[in-house]
Amino acid sequence: MDGRSLKSTFSREEYSLPVATNPINLGKSDLSNKSPKPKVASIKHKWTLFVVLFVALLSGGLGAGLAFVLSSRPFQQHQLSADEAAVFNRNSEGMTSAIAGVPTLNRPVNILVLGTIMLTSDLPDAQSRPKGKYLAELDDNLNGMSDAMLLLRFDPSTKKVAVLSIPRDSRVNIQGVGKTKINFANYAGGAALSAQTVSQVLGDIPIDRYIRFNVNGFGKLIDALDGIDVYVPKKMKYQDDSQHLYINLNQGQQKLNGNKAIQYMRYRHDDLGDIGRVQRQQAFFRAFIDQKLKPESITKLPEVLAIVKDNIDTNLSVEEFLAIAGYTSKIDRKNIQMHMAPGRFSNPGEFDNLSYWILDNRLLAKIMNQSFGVMKQAEVSASDDSPQSLRVAIQDSMSQPEGSKKATTVLSKAGYAQVFPASDRWTKSIAKTQIIAQNGDRETAEKLRDALGIGEVVVESTGDIESDITVRIGKDWLLSNNIPLKPVTTTKPKPISGN
Incomplete structure (x- = not known):
């Protein structure tokens, strides 16, 4: 920016x-x-x-x-x-x-x-x-x-x-x-x-x-x-x-x-x-x-x-x-x-x-x-969707850096050259890892999901805006990689009052 x-x-x-x-x-x-x-x-x-x-x-x-x-x-x-x-x-x-x-x-x-x-x-x-x-x-x-x-x-x-x-x-x-x-x-x-x-x-x-x-x-x-x-x-x-x-x-x-x-x-x-x-x-x-x-x-x-x-x-x-x-x-x-x-x-x-x-x-x-x-x-010209060109953000939802580091390593070995931490962590812990097709390309997101070996592809724009695909790390990723779970603190909202 x-x-x-x-x-x-x-x-x-x-x-x-x-x-x-x-x-x-x-x-x-x-x-x-x-x-x-x-x-x-x-x-x-x-x-x-x-x-x-x-x-x-x-x-x-x-x-x-x-x-x-x-x-x-x-x-x-x-x-x-x-x-x-x-x-x-x-x-x-x-x-x-x-x-x-x-x-x-x-x-x-x-x-x-x-x-x-x-x-x-x-x-x-x-x-x-x-x-x-x-x-x-x-x-x-x-x-x-x-x-x-x-x-x-x-x-x-x-x-x-x-x-x-x-x-x-x-x-x-x-x-x-x-x-x-x-x-x-x-x-x-x-x-x-x-x-x-x-x-x-x-x-x-x-x-x-x-x-x-x-x-x-x-x-x-x-x-x-x-x-x-x-x-x-x-x-x-x-x-x-x-x-x-x-x-x-x-x-x-x-x-x-x-x-x-x-x-x-x-x-x-x-x-x-x-x-x-x-x-x-x-x-x-x-x-x-x-x-x-x-x-x-x-x-x-x-x-x-x-x-x-x-x-x-x-x-x-x-x-x-x-x-x-x-x-x-x-x-x-x-x-x-x-x-x-x-x-x-x-x-x-x-x-x-x-x-x-x-x-x-x-x-x-x-x-x-x-x-x-x-x-x-003619603007629909073929774009480079190769792993080397894709921007992939890793967004942690479990407050455990080990999970994000492991995902970065796996994707890097699979040829994804531009993998970086998301600007903000996802503050709500999720059970299932999400592969977010930030720019709407489901096919490319599914290929990344196959490389990661886990996750649910979601087509929406709620990920990191600097990415083409955002990987939101969930509990299933930690379990599948034998990473010990740590307690996750959640914020309880105050009751809603009136209109």
């Missing part, structure tokens, strides 16, 4: 917003011009039908009398113009079909997910919140900048789900705005401009649908699901009175309620800045899938749906929503691959002292080719 202190670079959430030099045709930057709301009676009618429809699905089929409601889009709060709708209609082929009356995906589908945050400081006339609120957001606003941006691909032909996290600080070109951070696209032109920008950055990939949710809705959703068990790797404490942003989490395994989950997902005030936040978002997403994508969660359906309805904007139809939910609930968790758009931090003074994530187009093209079916021009 050239000796750079990232703590100073990422010490604030805000930065000077660029001003569009020419009109933006996609979306609306005028936040006062909101789409007219449907009549209350119509909303209630559609929502009742949706609940009945979902219950019918769970019972084993769809009633013919409800077929007409399948094309409705009860979650859509922003009506798209013809130009905006065209962004999501590049693939004319329908994405669902009915099998035994149940909506089913019939082709790969790409969905852009945006987690939005509108700070009161973003609106010149906004009333400031009382001091003590941990987040100065407008509760029901979807028009802010996107704190989280993910592209999801559901592919029934491969029975996989691919997730690409795009750091909010990624420097890109936004139509009508110019070069700036990608999270500004939603603020400038809504979901359509965000989708257009992401598509261009990722090799002109077609984006079929979008989902936008606000921070307030995310917290309520977690509360409705009785919280998520997550391991907090370090104490997270941050205070910014100007934004009413207050984060205070203890290290350790704990159940996060809505309030704490938002703090965990938004914390970015350490040496990794926004990249550390992306890693935590991936860890949270995997925990969410493992714990909540189960039949028993259906008992929470009425409360969950009520929250989704008020805090989401999407152009998914009911039929499409059900097809995706059904597909995801049946998929093998090992077939959920989580990537992060690779790149580097900008250097001091490189862009007028603004901090950016500079995308690595070569590595990004490889991910798009392998997991999203996109050939990104």
